[in-house]
Amino acid sequence: MKEGPDIAQIGALIGDPARANMLAALMGGRALTATELAGAAGITLQTASSHLAKLEAGGLVSQRKQGRHRYFALSDDEVGLLLESLMGFAANRGFLRTRPGPKDPALRKARVCYDHLAGDFGVRMLDRLIAEGHVVVGGDEATLTAAGETRMAGLGIDVDGLRRQRRPLCRTCLDWSERRSHLAGSLGEALLARVIDQGWARRSEDSRAILFTPAGERAFLELFPLS
Amino acid sequence: MKEGPDIAQIGALIGDPARANMLAALMGGRALTATELAGAAGITLQTASSHLAKLEAGGLVSQRKQGRHRYFALSDDEVGLLLESLMGFAANRGFLRTRPGPKDPALRKARVCYDHLAGDFGVRMLDRLIAEGHVVVGGDEATLTAAGETRMAGLGIDVDGLRRQRRPLCRTCLDWSERRSHLAGSLGEALLARVIDQGWARRSEDSRAILFTPAGERAFLELFPLS
DNA sequence: TTCATACTTCGATGATAGTCGAAGCATCGA
DNA sequence: TCGATGCTTCGACTATCATCGAAGTATGAA
Numbered sequence: 001m002k003e004g005p006d007i008a009q010i011g012a013l014i015g016d017p018a019r020a021n022m023l024a025a026l027m028g029g030r031a032l033t034a035t036e037l038a039g040a041a042g043i044t045l046q047t048a049s050s051h052l053a054k055l056e057a058g059g060l061v062s063q064r065k066q067g068r069h070r071y072f073a074l075s076d077d078e079v080g081l082l083l084e085s086l087m088g089f090a091a092n093r094g095f096l097r098t099r100p101g102p103k104d105p106a107l108r109k110a111r112v113c114y115d116h117l118a119g120d121f122g123v124r125m126l127d128r129l130i131a132e133g134h135v136v137v138g139g140d141e142a143t144l145t146a147a148g149e150t151r152m153a154g155l156g157i158d159v160d161g162l163r164r165q166r167r168p169l170c171r172t173c174l175d176w177s178e179r180r181s182h183l184a185g186s187l188g189e190a191l192l193a194r195v196i197d198q199g200w201a202r203r204s205e206d207s208r209a210i211l212f213t214p215a216g217e218r219a220f221l222e223l224f225p226l227s
Numbered sequence: 228m229k230e231g232p233d234i235a236q237i238g239a240l241i242g243d244p245a246r247a248n249m250l251a252a253l254m255g256g257r258a259l260t261a262t263e264l265a266g267a268a269g270i271t272l273q274t275a276s277s278h279l280a281k282l283e284a285g286g287l288v289s290q291r292k293q294g295r296h297r298y299f300a301l302s303d304d305e306v307g308l309l310l311e312s313l314m315g316f317a318a319n320r321g322f323l324r325t326r327p328g329p330k331d332p333a334l335r336k337a338r339v340c341y342d343h344l345a346g347d348f349g350v351r352m353l354d355r356l357i358a359e360g361h362v363v364v365g366g367d368e369a370t371l372t373a374a375g376e377t378r379m380a381g382l383g384i385d386v387d388g389l390r391r392q393r394r395p396l397c398r399t400c401l402d403w404s405e406r407r408s409h410l411a412g413s414l415g416e417a418l419l420a421r422v423i424d425q426g427w428a429r430r431s432e433d434s435r436a437i438l439f440t441p442a443g444e445r446a447f448l449e450l451f452p453l454s
Numbered sequence: 455t456t457c458a459t460a461c462t463t464c465g466a467t468g469a470t471a472g473t474c475g476a477a478g479c480a481t482c483g484a
Numbered sequence: 485t486c487g488a489t490g491c492t493t494c495g496a497c498t499a500t501c502a503t504c505g506a507a508g509t510a511t512g513a514a
Contacts, residue, residue: 016471016472018472018473043472043473043474044473044474045474046473046474046475046476047472047473047474050471050472050473051472067481067482068480068481068482069481
């Protein structure tokens, strides 16, 4: 009857508070069990199970069985991008669940956005990569230049290996706290992994924050200074 | 209790089929009366009125009284961008309200996305502007170069006047049918207005399609050839 | 004033869907 | 084989909310 895609179904999936909380928890990038997600959303296990079935049917999350645990994760980074842009929209309009709490500054500084680095540090990293001619952005897609590939190799990142993955190497993702873009895609994931492997930072256990050590922060800022 | 913005409220607003249909109708860019929107959504006037009150409270639409009519429109182009990205996501996941109908090819070729040109022609236009160095894209923002400003003046577009508006001059908007970006912002709006003022094309009455005349299509493709 | 149009508000109804207790299935360890 | 853990399914309850009829308000025309 009507033309075009049906946004109501997705809206309804995201529109339930319990489901939205579970999705927000999964934006942390870790795969979580149904029990953990139930805790995050403040509902019982049965209810969570029903919600997860709907989210899976809608293609927003996917599960992986491992022993008697079932780990749920966002099915795509595309889902992560959509959720982040929704959060940005909500933040601009004042749809906040609470006034900014003590954790908020840490989140604005550096946090994980599904699987890559977001917040001030994430935006700064992409800015620097663009300024140095290592990444070229065109629309929502981004490409790594030859110079950029050399630099990534210098950081110990196997770009060819990343290319073999099905997902795009580079994407931009709109940052809800900075209102500017940071780097997503498999390269964004690899860069965050590198930062953590180096011991420069670690993921917070109970939030999306990325906590830098003092030495790690110095090293990061030396690598990606203000343009 | 939870950190971050509340995406559930927006999701719930968009998640009702009647409201989603009204929003989709408003993506046509025209301001519509409550009666027209009720017709578009297939509901009675009372129900539409209740929905519109909710959408307005949520900041998604705004109304303008004019005599005994009340015209409703999307409050921002930001709302349009969000809806278009939701449509893109929905289209990729197969959330279609119907199988592609006869209008579909026309929509994919050229349609209005709130107030600017989308579809194949919209994507092609931005591609060409980038290729000619008239627009530079960085992240989700785009800037008009000096050369681009000269060219826009040649097309009869008063860039300085556009700059005085509160909204950004250039933005990119992800196209749901092409899965690439086209040009939004006040410049995008001005370019579409120019195309229509020239008599190259007109808006369809009953859909988002932009219908080019044969001569208009030739003129447009001459202006923005394939890169 | 009177009538008509456009829309909102009120009130009642009905259906959808979120919720949880209880029971069922699957996996693991002993 | 037994019990424990993790999760799903079933069934029933409940609350929310979309829906529409009817009445009320506002603007315009005659």
